[in-house]
Amino acid sequence: MSRGSVTVRVARWSATHPWRAIGLWLLLVVVAVGMSVVVPKQQTESRDTWVGQSGQAAGVIEKAGLGDVPTETVLLTDPDGPLDRVAASTAIAQLRQKLEGLDSVRTVGQAVFSENGKAALVPMELKGTADDAADNIEKIVATTAEVQRANPGLTITQAGSASVDAGIWKQVGTDLAKAEKLSLPITFALMLLAFGALIAAGIPVLLAFSAVGAALGFYAPLSYLFPDGGSVANVVLLIGMAVGVDYSLFYLKREREERRKGRTTLDAVEIAAATSGHSVVVSGLAVIVSMAGLYVAQDATFASMATATIVVVAVAVLGSLTVLPALLAKLGHRVDRPRVPLLWRLNRRIGPGGISSRVLAPVLRHPRAALSLSAVAVVALAVPALGMKTEPADLNTLPQSIPEVRTFKELQANFPAQGGLSYDVVAQGGDAVAGLTRLQQSAVQSGKFVAPDDAIRQADGTAVLTLVSVLPESSENGEGALNQLRNELAPAALGSVAWAVGGESAESVDYGNNQRDKLPYVIAFVLALTLVMMAVTFRSVAIALVTTVLNVASVAACFGVLALVFQHSWAEGLLDFTSAGFVVSWIPLFLFVILVGLSMDYHVFVLGRIREGVAEGLAPREAVRKGITESAGVVTSAAAVMVSVFAVFATLGMLEMKQMGVGLAVAVLIDATLVRIVMLPSIMVLLGRKAWWPNRLHRQAPVQAERELITV
Structure with a gap:
């Protein structure tokens, strides 16, 4: 890169005007x-x-004014055995009195006792739309908790x-707080290990x-165009x-590194820029380009994730190009203070690339064998991906620690026609x-569906039939x-007759299938x-193709590990989960774009250092x-x-x-070790100067003869 490039000019200004840049x-x-405080997200x-047929059905139902009224159900059980009807009737009377006094409750229905005698339910209808119900639910839940006490x-x-x-x-929210704390x-501990100095680590x-x-602040006004689907804060963090x-x-x-070579702080900052x-700019653009792929899915949740991620990456790039040079220029050599004696000496003793050189030496001596073995390992990890099942999330994918999830399952068990x-x-x-x-008669006669009271409702030439499956809820x-219907x-x-099948369960299936199709x-x-x-960045077709192949290899290995871990039960105790037998349908699509972007992070950095050596006249292997x-x-x-x-x-x-975390962690680990330290150097050595075609570097004769690599 030219010392007069934009990154250098920005760094020079920040380094010579540090307080302005920091301010x-x-x-x-x-x-x-x-903005995040003032502008509501x-x-x-x-x-x-x-999406799909269920989306069409929902639109027709909404236009006809036949949408379901928001409902909630209170479930009463006795932890010691069959339900005591006298005690239950007393509690039901209290519930009715308190719930009817809430402005957000439309009506409270009659209590229904289960046929098995183990439970009773009290249904209620809420005022307004489903979004209104979400805003008012806390008071209703608090009222139920009051009756419980x-x-x-x-x-x-x-x-x-x-x-x-x-x-x-x-x-x-609890998960996010835990993630922040950990x-x-x-x-910081990893940065301390990397630098051996507190300021540099901080x-x-x-x-x-x-x-x-x-980024979270800037996303707040953008949420009016790309509303949060529920995962923005997690993804941004x-x-x-x-x-x-x-x-x-x-x-x-x-x-x-440049300061250790004797350069002044300003020169070191400019060379780093x-x-x-x-490399930071190219890496950031790569992540942004990858995340933009989520817009192709035409999904509101993915669009919010893409927008928030693009914002945080752009802000991170801006900070590294502006305020970071200012801090380095202001601190100078003090950035390596105060030193942690043991870690500082350990880093100096190992030296740059001390461990990797030992791994790399046999790879460069036997590139064909190294490439073959590493390719076999990646393929072995990727093979289980061929049997990966993807399904929409359901009750079985939610933590059983959520009280409402447990209640919903008990409700289904005791009242098949009310839940499910x-x-x-x-x-x-x-x-x-x-x-x-x-249709109602044939569905009920099949034994696989039940119909609630007043199952058919109509208005203005449109009619809607509600059916409930008797099977336990699962994808x-x-x-x-849905297919049977x-x-x-x-x-x-x-x-x-013109018809369409919709409802919450159909929407979930269609949503998952749409993600799979996209x-x-x-x-x-x-x-x-x-x-x-x-290809544009390195002016090399070969580098672009190699990058694509390695990215696909990393993603395939990641998908294989996901299938191994989450479609079976052997890792349940290790990761504290219950296997649903599938990977949630949005995870593979999301992981793909994230992994391609993040793998480019250090891939660009490594290739940039290799290109520096080639430009200096070194032989390809060297x-x-x-x-x-x-x-x-x-x-x-x-990594x-x-x-x-x-x-x-x-x-x-x-x-x-959990699936997202495991997938990303495994993929980055594979990518930073097996792919970048074994496969990439093997391929680069085998290609030689052809790797840089049609860049002029592929024609440049080496000024330094290639030397034998010695295992250290």
Whole structure:
């Protein structure tokens, strides 16, 4: 990179005006955090996730004004055995009195006792829409809890769409707080190991954390265009800490390296800007390009994730190019103070690339054998991905520690017609009611569905039939019941009447299938753009193709491990989860774009160091050795940070967050070791100068003869 490049000019200005750069950064962070306080973040609404036939049905139902009234159910059981009807009747009277006094409750229905005598339920209808119910649910749940305290001999709990969602959000908040508490000290400890000095270790963590805070603030107004689907805070913390620390690490390591060579602080900062700064920009653009692939899925939740991630990556890049040079220029050699004696001496004794050179030496001596063995290992890890099952999330993927989830399952067990998988069959036309009546009879006679009271409702030529599956709630049962309705029962009963099958269970199935169908388009978009980007950056077709192949290898290995871990029960005790037998449908698509972006992080950095060696006139083998060993410390530290942050998410309660954490941690570990230290150097050595075609470097004669590599 030219010493007159944009990254160098920005770094030079920041280094010569440090207080201005630091002040502007602090102002940016303060304004962003202020925005998060002043501007309320918008959440997705149910219509934002409508897709396929169920989306069409939901639109027709909403237009006709036949949408379900929001409901909640209070469940009463006796922990010591069959339900005491006298005690239950007393509690039910208290519930009715208190619930009817709430402004958000429309009506409280009559209590229903289960046929097995073990439970009773009290249904209620809420005022307004489902979104209104979500806003008012806390008071209703608090009222139920108040009656529970007054009747300690009974177990009185509540479940419904609004209360289950509230329980999930509470769990997400708890998980996020846990992730914050663990990720910061772990990241700082790893930086301390990498630098052996407190200030140098603290700078990357501080900048990453400030980037996360700023990104969440900037996302608040953007949420009016891309409303939060529920995972934005988790994703911003996950990705922001990883890339924020990495970008600062790349820059800081190179600046320290140049100072050790005797350069002044300003010269060291400029060289770091020309090399690592350029790699940071390319890496950031790679992550942004990859995340943009989520827009191809045309999904509101993915769009919010993509937007928030793009913002946090952009802020992290900006911080590493501006405030970081200012801090380094102001601190000078004091950035290596105060030193931790033992860690400082250990780092000096190992030296840059001390460990990696021992691993790399046999790889460079026998590149064909190394490439063959590593390829076999990656293929072996990837093979289970061929049998990976993806299904939408359901009750079985939610933590059983959420009280509302446990209540919902007990409700299904005691009252099959009140809970479980529900479907709305909407029909339009003169024979709609008659057709739905026939459908109700045939569905109930099949023994696989039940119909609640007043199952058919109609208005303005549109009629809706609600059916509930008697099977336990699961993704497999949900899709099976939906297929039976759509492919067999509905066509036979409704004939030429226009119809569609929707409802919550159908929406979940259609949503998962839509994500599965969009995956090939997302993959094609991301791979094509990153291939073009790498070809332009390094002016080499071969480098672009190698990058694409290695990215696919890392992702395939990641998917294989996901299938091994989460479709079987052997890791349940280790990771504290109950296997649902599948991977949640949105995880593979999300992981793909994230992994391609993050793997480019240090891939660009390593290739940049190799290219420096080739440009200096080194023979290809020597350039690979020099590039890998000189970047190994940074790559190892960066990968350790990513793996540790992602591993924290593997300890959280939500199965989706656990799958995401395991997938990312495993993929980065494989990518930073097997792929980048074995496969990449093997391929680069075998290609020689052809790797840089059509860049002029592939024609440049080496000025230094290739020397024998000695195992240290």
